[in-house]
Amino acid sequence: MNGSVILQQFLTGISLGGAYALIAIGYTMVYGILRMINFAHGDIFMMAGYFMIFSMAVFPWYVSIPVTLAGTVLLGVVIERVAYRPLRTAPRMSVMISAIGVSYLLQNLATYIFTAIPMAYPSIPFLKQIFQFGSVSASLVTLVTPVLTIVLVIALMQIINHTKAGMAMRAVSKDMETAQIMGISVDKTITYTFIIGCLLAGVGSILYFTDRMTVYPYSGSLPGLKCFVAAVIGGIGSIPGAVVGGFLIGISETVLVSLGYSTFSDAFTFILLIVFLLFRPTGIFGEKATEKV
Amino acid sequence: MLKITDLCVNYGGIEAVRNISFEVPDGKIVTLIGANGAGKSTTLRTIIGLVKAKEGSINLDGEELLGRSTTVIVSKGITLSPEGRHMFPDMTVLENLKIGAYLRTDDLNEDIERMYELFPILKSRKWQAAGTLSGGEQQMLAVARALMCHPKILMMDEPSLGLAPKIVRQIFEIIKKINEQGTTILLNEQNANMALQAADYAYVMETGRITMSGTGKELLRDSSVKKAYLGL
Numbered sequence: 001m002n003g004s005v006i007l008q009q010f011l012t013g014i015s016l017g018g019a020y021a022l023i024a025i026g027y028t029m030v031y032g033i034l035r036m037i038n039f040a041h042g043d044i045f046m047m048a049g050y051f052m053i054f055s056m057a058v059f060p061w062y063v064s065i066p067v068t069l070a071g072t073v074l075l076g077v078v079i080e081r082v083a084y085r086p087l088r089t090a091p092r093m094s095v096m097i098s099a100i101g102v103s104y105l106l107q108n109l110a111t112y113i114f115t116a117i118p119m120a121y122p123s124i125p126f127l128k129q130i131f132q133f134g135s136v137s138a139s140l141v142t143l144v145t146p147v148l149t150i151v152l153v154i155a156l157m158q159i160i161n162h163t164k165a166g167m168a169m170r171a172v173s174k175d176m177e178t179a180q181i182m183g184i185s186v187d188k189t190i191t192y193t194f195i196i197g198c199l200l201a202g203v204g205s206i207l208y209f210t211d212r213m214t215v216y217p218y219s220g221s222l223p224g225l226k227c228f229v230a231a232v233i234g235g236i237g238s239i240p241g242a243v244v245g246g247f248l249i250g251i252s253e254t255v256l257v258s259l260g261y262s263t264f265s266d267a268f269t270f271i272l273l274i275v276f277l278l279f280r281p282t283g284i285f286g287e288k289a290t291e292k293v
Numbered sequence: 294m295l296k297i298t299d300l301c302v303n304y305g306g307i308e309a310v311r312n313i314s315f316e317v318p319d320g321k322i323v324t325l326i327g328a329n330g331a332g333k334s335t336t337l338r339t340i341i342g343l344v345k346a347k348e349g350s351i352n353l354d355g356e357e358l359l360g361r362s363t364t365v366i367v368s369k370g371i372t373l374s375p376e377g378r379h380m381f382p383d384m385t386v387l388e389n390l391k392i393g394a395y396l397r398t399d400d401l402n403e404d405i406e407r408m409y410e411l412f413p414i415l416k417s418r419k420w421q422a423a424g425t426l427s428g429g430e431q432q433m434l435a436v437a438r439a440l441m442c443h444p445k446i447l448m449m450d451e452p453s454l455g456l457a458p459k460i461v462r463q464i465f466e467i468i469k470k471i472n473e474q475g476t477t478i479l480l481n482e483q484n485a486n487m488a489l490q491a492a493d494y495a496y497v498m499e500t501g502r503i504t505m506s507g508t509g510k511e512l513l514r515d516s517s518v519k520k521a522y523l524g525l
Contacts, residue, residue, distance in 0.1 A: 164395070167384075167388065167391070167392055167395070168395065170381070170383070170384065171381055171384075171392055174381050174382070174383065175379055175381065177343060177375075177379075178375060178379040178381070180342075180343060180363040180364070181341060181343070181363065181367065181372065181373050181375060181379075182367070182392050182393060182395045182396075182438075182442075183363070183364050183367035183368060183395045183396035183442065184364070184392075184395055185362070185364045
């Protein structure tokens, strides 16, 4: 394997990893604040794919992108409102089961409305431009994805560490009741969290499907699971962890495919999960479990 | 004035608070004393809106607060320094002070300086994570954090819990000082001796009911209080 092939694969890997990272952030943030895994997150990502298909049928791409993002955010907020908020005081397991229910609901709803036949994802002309560097060629989306991911993550970290809403999120994720005593509205803060998570999943969806070219009702389920794994490997609850996990899985998957083990690449992700759960269950950046009695 | 009338609260399947009524007049220190499990914490948590009452009334200056959200209640000028202090351990001392003023939109610098004056130890620790402070320092931070929202009424739940006697005395001196500066105090204490000495008025709670009330000095002299709570 020569240098240009390695570079080519590396570019593909970080591009896929960037999209994974954006989705993984949604898992990790929701976990950080609600201590539950939002199993519907992958399906929200799939729905974002359909939103883009339908808005591109009517609008130009520069209108479709905000429409898709708005639709994705709205979907996420409605799901939280209807399926999670009424269970706020219920045991965590109930919320988790509700999330699994929402996941199946979205998949079946998509099958019912859009049929199970894969639909062509519209191509955004400027993202598909091909760049040639010597013997390495890449479309703009491949180059944009990792850069955009990093920019968004830096912006997100700024929001979380240096704004009032971010302070509220950190407070609610640490100690919901004390946060309330400070005058923080827990419901509002959770809504902000879902807005951010879904916005990033929407961006991730546009970048991911632009490369994949089709959407079908189950196209969210495997990427969703992989991004959940990415969040766990990075240390669930940690945003930098989700990003590192996303890139790690994206790159290793691409490497395996390029080595000819493409059938094995999905399994590898889950083997990685098992290895982490066995030897470092808190993940790379995981919070140390300091339980005070 | 905060006026609690016929408050009943069910909590964890039991009647934690049964039909209690009491008043917290402006500018005073009022204390609830009683054993563990008497319903004192539940009472404070109900006033701040964390626990829903079954019936009764919580009235602040003529406005009914029962059924309002904690955010609204805090914005009306009641705050709680919770039992066990509950710092945000990963945040710095300064951030903990800032989060105490979450609902305020004006400039905080003057108040932060005022807190540093009141609690000099916090100034030297302002960049330290709150979780690394000692118990006494955390209690001071908890009080300072609560004061950052300019409360009319500061409720304190067991401020002396787990602290050395010397620190307890310090905390009570600060409570009196805060009160002199104009903040009304509603204090929950198991340390009845300290609480009664500091309080203008006191209520004794037993298994969810108020069984006795009087000025701090009256209860200090009362023989049954002496026997049950002062160990004399």
